[in-house]
Amino acid sequence: MNHPGPDAEAEVAHWRDLQTSLTANGQRRLVLIEGDREDALQWLRQRLPGLDFHQGLWTGPKGDSPDGRLVPMAPTRARSWLGRELPLVVWDGWQGNPPDDLAALTGALTAGGLLFWLMPPLSDWRRFADPDYARTGLEHGGEHPFAGRMSALLADHEAVIRVSPGRASLPPIPPLPDVPFVVGTTSDQQQLIQRLVRFGLGRRRRPLVITADRGRGKSAAMGMAAAELLLKGRQDIVVTAPSAQSTDTLFRHASVVLADVLTESSDEGWSNARGDEQLGTPGDGKCLVTRSGARLRFMPIRSLLASKPGAEVILVDEAAALPAPLLKAVLLGWPRVAFATTVHGYEGAGRGFAIRFRQVLDEKTPQWQAVTLTAPVRWAQSDPLEALVSELFLLGADGDVGLTRSETAEAPVIEPFQPAHASDRVLAEAFGLLVDAHYRTSPADLRQWLDDPRARSWRATLNGRTVGVLWSTEEGGLSPELAGEVSLGTRRVRGHLLAQSLASHSGYPEAAALKGLRVVRVAVADEFRRLGIGRRLVDAARVAATESGIDYLGTSFGGSVDLVAFWQGCGLGVARMGLQQEASSGEYPIQMMRGLSSAGLELAERIRKRLASHWLALLPDNWPELAPELLAQVTADLPGGPAPDAEDLRDLRQFAHGHRGFALTVPVLRKLGQAPGVMVRLAQHPSLGLWCLGVMQGRPWSWLKAEALCLGQRDGEDRLRQLVRDLLENGPEL
Template sequence: AIRFRQVLDQSTPQWQSVTLSEPVRWSMNDPLEALISRLFLLEADGGRLPGKTEYSAGELVIEPWEPATASDEALSRAFGLLVDAHYRTSPADLRQWLDDPAARSWRARIGDQTVGVLWCALEGGLPDELAQQVSLGTRRIRGHLLPQSLASHSGYPEAAVLRGLRVVRIAVSDEVRRAGIGQCMVQAARGYAAEQDVDYLGTSFGGSADLLAFWQTCGLHVVRVGLQQEASSGEYPLQMVAGFSQAGRDLEGRIRNRLADHWLTLLPGNWQGLEPTLLAGITADLPTGPTLDKDDLRDLSNFANGHRGFQVTVPVLRKLSQAPGIMAWLKSHEALAVWCQSVLQGRPWSALQADRLCLGQREGEDRLRQVVRDLLKDGPGL
């Protein structure tokens, strides 16, 4: 509902919300239901900030925070922010947040009002033998989501041996969102990780272009894209990491380089559902590919200004997509969706026509030729 409402607001602003207020399965004033609701914070609400919504840098305080020792009011406010911001937050998350000895949390406040919360978990530090078993897929242990994923799916058992700090949830009050508070909390977590000799900071989330951009501003980079769309969000899982120690930085670099090497091969068969802006953002975030040689530039010129066929030019167009600055340049181009779906995702022209991205193959190819002409004339580094 959180994300779908945003779509409705943009596409059909006249939509109406209908809310069921009278219970169906119990009486209105059932005392047991009221007790359960209070115990598990089922009605937790981030609430609204009283008074002004602007603040000076000196008024914002970022501090370590222990939810298990907080007052009922403060805990309800903080958990309400998580509920408001995350579609999957449940009472099971509340229990984990309070009980998990690996949990580390920070709070952002203005005065005595909580305006943001960051919940992290220490992960990894597994013995070498167990990490190898996780990498082989013969063992799966409770917790350690990010290191296990990088060990088993990306194939790097050392990710489970190293110590990581994973962001589990982050939320900021609506009234002060996009004011840098989230970045300040992540910066506090980075400072803690450095002090505690943690090797890397990471996060795993349902991929979207705005979340990718946020984590990039926090200094994290893409290391893995999940192959299956999440049933709850319809989005591909995206995992990002920032290495701190030498071992952590080496691991980040190796995983990113390997993903970049495999990206153009894996993309058409696995991620045809990736939204173009997100796809462009991921591709731009990965390390660049091999330099275009004179034969590549000749083929691009013949495609842009002559009659060289699209199909035989696809390998060069894909190589061009990994050239420095190209996808960042294309992100603001009106033909981005056509480029992503035809060149990178390998969708047939009939599918693009059905999605009203082009009138047909000829018109679609003409648009790509114009893009390449623009790139050859004004593109970065060409």
Template sequence: MPPGLLGGGEPDAWRRLQRRLQQRGERRLVLLEGERSKALRWLKALLPALALEPGVWTGPEAESPSGTLASLAPRHARQWLGRELSVVVWDGWQGNPPDSFAALSGTLRAGGLLFWLMPPMEQWSDFEDPDYARTGLDQLPRHPFAARMANILATEPSLIRIDLGSTVPTSLPDLAERDAGFVVQTTGDQQELIERLVQFGLGRRRRPVVVTADRGRGKSAALGLAAAELLQRGRRQVLVSAPSRDNVEALFRHAREALGDDLLKASESSLQTRAGGCLRFVAIRELLAERPEAEVVLVDEAAAIPAPLLKQVLLGWPRVGFSSTVHGYEGAGRGFAIRFRQILNRETPHWQSITLAAPVRWSASDPLEPLVSRLFLLAAENREPVSERVSPGDVTIEPFDPVDATDSELSDAFGLLVDAHYRTTPADLRQWMDAPSARSWRARTGNITVGILWGAVEGGLSPDLAEQVTLGQRRIRGHLLPQSLASHSGFPEAASQGCLRVVRIAVSDSVRRHGIGRLLVAKAREAASQEGLDTLGTSFGGSPELLAFWRSCALRVVRLGLNQEATSGEYPLQMLSGISKAGERLVSQLSERQAEHWLALLPLAWPALEPGLLADIGAGLPATERLDDQDRRDLHSFGHGHRGFLLSLPVLRKTSMVRHVGAWLRTQEDLALWVGAVMQQRDWPALQADGLCLGQREGEDRLRALIRQLLQKGPEL
């Protein structure tokens, strides 16, 4: 390589840069623009002069520019969370999954360098990123998401650009030396958190703590230090849980160091003290299945755990602390804060909230974190409207194209999606901006976005292809709802008809319940009709509130998924509304088919479904049963006589699907018992264990009383 091409003239200049960055508590992004082979030769010449350990390389292991770097596939970036790196060499020629890039950038310590191998920036808009293939974004003429990143980087003063096609050496930034060098140490925020966590762990029951902070603020370290102090002050069992063991690496490292000579025995997932105390990691589902005794339970990265599971943890132990990243690549932090706060207010009104603001792993002057945040909208915020008294007449509903939006408008809109949905990530932003199937509308008051609907045109497959999808012989990217309905419900028309699927819909928290969401759906439906589509649909983790909203928009349940979603812990619920005559006919067929299978599938597929939601879904399905004289006589014998429960069960289940009975049952106090015993067919010991009855005799007596009420005051049978 010709002399001088390393930038700044010599490797010494890069060593000085790395030392000065460490002294200032900063990090830098270095963009290597040009041929990949030149970039690799450039790195092989430079890297031996730099501090690399620990460091990672995301390209093929055999092509690593340094044997010192650990090879890491981008999709495994999560494995390095909770650790700290000196250098990351990101091979963008192999693909740029946004979530992984954003996650890995946060592992760089002060003085760290992030080398990014890419084509020249002017080519990014049509660069065929290998990562697009798995998302259905390949073979597109342009990529606005990448073009936006290039536009941001082109004017970023902290970026170090290396033009591999130029013979002119790059000038490295001349950074002033600080009077006092940067040192990673406990901040005032962090010390206060440790003290409050110790008070919580030694204090009264039912006073949970929720810790929220941006990444790099040292919350995991604070949890580890507090856990160690709790053991030193007499607590015997402190349990830690998280989405994975890797997430608590920093927590355990700080706890181990803090225990010092008090530590008797240590393993990857357990620390034991000489006094008999134990800090132990337990995976979340194992924790809930085994219910081990503990005085304190700490849940790190709680935003990545389904809210129903967090609620079980909250109610299962006397002292529970939760920690979550607010802004981050996971896209779940603020949504977690909003939804989980509702559970906390209801179940444990004396809960405490603690926030960390000051960064620990880098200084406040570090430019990399705000740059990555801007590239991927990690901190996207929606501005609240000036007045909460917003009526539908004050709101304008209009098409919205994220590609043409200003950064402020895009942050407004994407911030709403992050707040409203369990997990909206940088990968979603890329999909929203790049996918030609995307259709979006926004609700605004003045120039402030108060609602956003992101939809995607799906379906429209040829009859032959639709038949193959129905038979499970083909899977087509980009057609989530039509493909699911065709393959699971058995109707090829679901895949051949055109559908507008609502991918996300969000309304600003302060103006909810003003009908803005329904206005957005109505506008989307109108546009879908003009485009000649057959149906409007959606797929979401089922909840009573969302079910009620979509029913208010005239959508009907056409499918309930058989497996709980990994992210939310909820069963996927799919709803559809007909637009064309063919679409209306399909919706009726799908809904009737779901109703026909409802009672048979209930005890096998949905044993964990919440009774109220189950009843709501069933009440909205078409009535499939009619009682004859013999059925009515059996009901009378059960309610007013001594006919056995098992002998009566067939007619009781049949009664559930008689017209208007489901809606009537929904209003009864013993709905949960009816759902568990009759519809889900759970045994009496299980019902008793869940507190739904005192035993079989008492449970049967209550069901008999419910049938008497139905016969006397319920709908006509």
């Protein structure tokens, strides 16, 4: 509530008293400055100089900064501050509000911290043309349910102080507690430090996975544990993370423990043991060296894998923000590796990371250990800002629907779903399924889902609970002229991922001119998977798309055998494979489609036939990391090539039963791999890897031997000769 206030000097004193009280209570606040941007900046210029903070962040243009102690930063760079601590942030919402970054900065605020947010009045948010939308393909026109939902939550929340410049107001000050809040080591942290020390001195191949909400002190605990390990005899510990500055807290706490034994400390870009803040551009040269020569150092993950130092312990912080293949390489490359990540992460869902990476851990290091931190360190358990941020961005949403198969005998109901009109309980259920099913689901996805005017969704319900959800978006329908420019690569149109990719990369402008429905995500609660619910959701989308005149149904995802099989079961076929591995998963993007109209059916057939005709030429140079099982699956999915002719069969028999050389037979062997039914047969053969990598990928014998696919060239050729004999005698009709 706004109140007429005293003079400016007394008002500044009131804000200082608020900081003091919040610090003592271990709380933080969001200060929402509503109204004209220039008025808001003038209000800040009059008050910030009197507030108690050393340095903070400003997300607006450098020249507009309301206080010299604020470091300018683009809004989309906020996630680079993960792992750091900030007393004050001024977020200029008029420059754009990327949800992931805004949420990330709230996690960096310490007790007593204030987040000033410059925005239009709450009543205008639903139609506010957020500049960040241009980056995502979202339209400015019309309403934006995501912002409207946020405005409703912010209106009366206890963590929010609403300010309207020109109408003086004084924020309420919480009473001082009997026992002031003190940032200190929690029992959770102490237990984690002990676990990390035992892990670092203990048996090999028992990795530790640490999960926690933001602000629970996992980085600090890792730093203190690393220092203890050096004091107990470890000589080389390496820390890796998405960026050097995200390990500031870790190194600061390690340096405090090691203060009496340090001989060298490189602290470029991080806060040292005295607490001096250096909020400029960080460097990578972090290293602590003790008198005994033991060292704790930071290395970017790619540098770590390239140089392969003989470190005894590897600590991976903010693991969910790193590509899964690189994490796997670190896991397998060193004897003792600990991974730490945020459960409800702003850099991508840490729980999704845990679910997906657990498969690798179970397979490669089945004796891995899990630790969870629950008690906050940077702020008190009573801090209302954490609850607000969790509610705003559904950070606590998960896929636990509270049902079991035994409780639900009836079939699920499949129905259209409008997330923007759903209750918060239903929305959280549905979004939680997406979080658990996909590796990097984040608050930005929630905004995209709610605000995309072309989005169409369906859900599956049992006993009134959401057990499955499908999110799709309409694409294409571009004018022939624009579709042609997209195909030439001279124009890019945001929000048309599949249509644009098939037009520009596959070379078919019709893909952008026709209308497509791309399935963005499909997710089913873990307890109810493999019951056909996902397929029924896709069927519902297909039927609705056909009835509304959509030409084709498609999807784009990081390729895996299970996902390709799922979409094959839904009637889709492979249309394209991307040339660059995805940064988050390390998988090659695969696009699959199914024609619905006569024009869509013809387009899908032409695209798939052309990819099949180019497949053997593209394969060796463009997909060197493609797993044999996936290579075989994609090859089998594509339209088959011609069966071997009489001369081909002669060469195959001479190779299988005689002494015809492998090098001379490779063209015929590759052709054989595209013959109908051959790859389906080979998919279960023990020499599948040798065939895919040696024949189709053209890897040298030395590489195949190093990968244990054969003992050398003679052994490899003998295995391939036997494989061809099996195909000629027992395989598909050739």
